[in-house]
Amino acid sequence: MEPKVEKKTRKLPAKYASKVMPLLLSIFMTCIVSLVSTLLAVGFTTELLGLWPQAWLMSWLVAFPTLLMVLPVVQRLTRFIVEPH
Known part of the structure; x- marks a missing residue:
């Protein structure tokens, strides 16, 4: 053997x-939020498949750099609010 x-x-x-954590978080969050907002705007139609990828890309292009800039502030605020181990 x-x-x-x-x-x-x-x-x-x-x-x-x-960098990887905000990248993955921004991909998942913008995917979900853009799908929900596109569904609310056009419903379950054939337009959805054409509109959603464009909506996702535009939202991700804003979300990823924003997460990179805001994450340090959020981490500091979290340390201020939450007891350390």
């Missing part, structure tokens, strides 16, 4: 976490 060889997954270094 041969020993199992674990396959290592390549990951980004930890120093990139402060």
Whole structure:
């Protein structure tokens, strides 16, 4: 019986976490919010598939840089409000 060889997954270094987290958060949040607002505007129609990706892209282009700028402020406010461990 041969020993199992674990396959290592390549990951980004930890120093990139402060950029990856807002990137992923902005993608998920803008995806959901733009879908809801587009649905409210046009309903379940064939227009939805054409309008939603454009609405998502425009909202993401605003949200990601905003998250990068606002995140340090939010972290400080959170430390002010929440007891440390």
